[in-house]
Amino acid sequence: MSRVLGIGMLSVLLFTTFLTFYQVHHQVRQDFQQQLAMMNQLLVKATTLLLLDDAEQDINAFYSTAQHHAGFPVLSITLLDANQEVLSSTGLSTLLQQPEQAWFAEQHQILWLHHGRILSSQPLLLDQQVRGYLLLEAGSPHFPWRLWLWQLLIWLCLPCLLLLWLLLRSNRQKLQLEQSQRELEQAMICWLEDEADLTLSQQHPMAGLLHQITHRMAQNEQRYAQQQQELTSQSEVMEQSRAALLHEQQQAKQALQQLAQQQAQAEQGTTQLLRQLVQTPPPWQSALLQDLLLIRQESNADQMIYLPDWIAQQATLWRQLLQTEQELQLEEDSHATEYQLQLSADRLAISCRALLRLAARYSHHSQLSMQWQLAVAEQTLNCRLLVKGESLPADVCQQLELTTGLSATVVVSDIDLFRLGCQQLSAAVTVSCLDELGSSVELRIPCRYEAVAPAYQLAKVHLLAEAQLLHASQLQSFKLTCHQLLHYQNLSEWHRSQPPASEPLILVLPEPEHPEAGDYQRLLARPGCQGLAKATYLDAWQSFASSPVLPLPQSAAELSAVLKQRKLASPALIQLLVVDDNETNQAFIQAMLTSFPVQLTAAVTGQQALSLCQQQAFDLILMDIQLPDISGVEVTRQLRQLENYQQVPILAFTAHALPDEVASFKQAGMDDVLIKPLDAHKLANLMNWCRPPLPGSG
Structure with a gap:
């Protein structure tokens, strides 16, 4: 292994030596060529200027100066004419004795010759024509051995340093591997012995795996702990369910006890009811029992009633509840015939009967007056019972105002009936009692209204x-x-x-x-x-x-x-004159008045209306304002001048009217304004105008 490494290192050194020598030699030649070319161009430009100034005697001196100050060895500088005859030279070159076609060309050239000589040839151009040649002969530049040695030293040191770094790194890795092996052995021993502290460093290759194993073991332990907690929670839930079951059993026992109490209360209520019925005189006994049964059976649903008819149906029953010496007066609102009411009529009837029975029992010699009034804006029906004379007892008055917290199962008396009925009607009760002067019981019952045509008269x-x-x-x-x-x-x-x-x-x-x-x-x-x-x-x-x-x-x-x-009377035909040039309006009014005793006469112009009024008598006149010939205001002024039409109601019938217009209509003699189109509420107002003033009523 070391031999191969040595041969490799020797090969690298040789290759590095030749590579650096070649690079330095090539760089020196390129730099010398650039300097030679720059000097040759400078000489050509200077020679061309001297030739143009006819200063040929100064050319030789210029060449000598240039040769002396050149930055590289210049052997000779020669100037030749176009025929290749020497004009000036710093030293005759031996190259001129050789064939001339080898040294002259139409463009600049550099020739590397033997024996360390270099020749640069540059043609002189005047007016785009060759007028001569400039030859520059120089010696080869010296090789920079010192630079080459420094580069070679640098290139040789780098591989040595690299080898040294690799050797040191190999030794360090070997030491780290040995230390890592020792740490792993120690960590495995600790792990197998279930020691919590692992001494393995984080940089160890096996640290990640060992930590993953440890993390999984921790997750398993956490999962086991969570399962244990869930089992504990389930046990607690089961315990709570057991406690809830015991609580439900206790509640069931309490419910049974309450049921027994309710049964006892029901028996007690039945006893109280029987006692109340026994104590109630015979004239009211059956009525009380009937109302007690109704309050438990009938629903509390709202109904549409026509108040005058409903009062007429109840009045007979109400009078049967009174003493012989007592008299009941009924006072109705004048608006009662114009609306239908939506409320629980059954509950209202039961409340009224209970209240009248109380008044009959406790106020034997009093005069009773029942007043009915509609508050249209507040959407309430106000019922007031006035007891004039002997007042109701104070304790009864206090109990009548308590209209909450009642159930139909505990109702045993007229006071309970009245309170429960008012509670179901959502009625507000106001009671005032003055000793020896009388009492007042007022009910304000919320309800909805619906306008209707007036009843048949x-x-x-x-x-x-x-x-x-x-x-x-x-x-x-x-x-x-x-x-x-x-x-x-x-x-x-x-x-x-x-x-x-x-x-x-x-x-x-x-x-x-x-x-x-x-x-x-x-x-x-x-x-x-x-x-x-x-x-x-x-x-x-x-x-x-x-x-x-x-x-x-x-x-x-x-x-x-x-x-x-x-059969004392038959329906009267109200003579109605409608003055309107719109036939659609005439037909609509005729359809609206079909069910009423009204004889309608139509006029489409003001003159026709005046002519009809002179021929017959009308009970009511509807006057349009915009007529084809004269205005309705002028027709009204002329009618008021007639003796028979000074008191006849005349209503302005128009689509719109501003306050100042309404004032002008009334100033002309009109009684009121009726806005188109005609509906049920306006029809009721129209029928009210058909009632003439009573004699002596003022």
């Missing part, structure tokens, strides 16, 4: 009723029922008017001992007269009447049912 009816016999709410019910109601407050006013005998008469009868009882008896015998009286006076007046005397109704729906049952 009766025709013209005469009403004879003294002021003390007719409550204001009852008079309002009459107004809502009849299309045209003429009210006479005493017999004198009746005799002064002398209405036709063919028109129906409603007679509200006073007590039989009234001073003018004879006149009332004669009117009762009149055909078409319907007598109404309090329940206590019915038998006393019945013998003088040609038809049955009926109890005095309280609500509009009750009165309407009575009058329709007796």
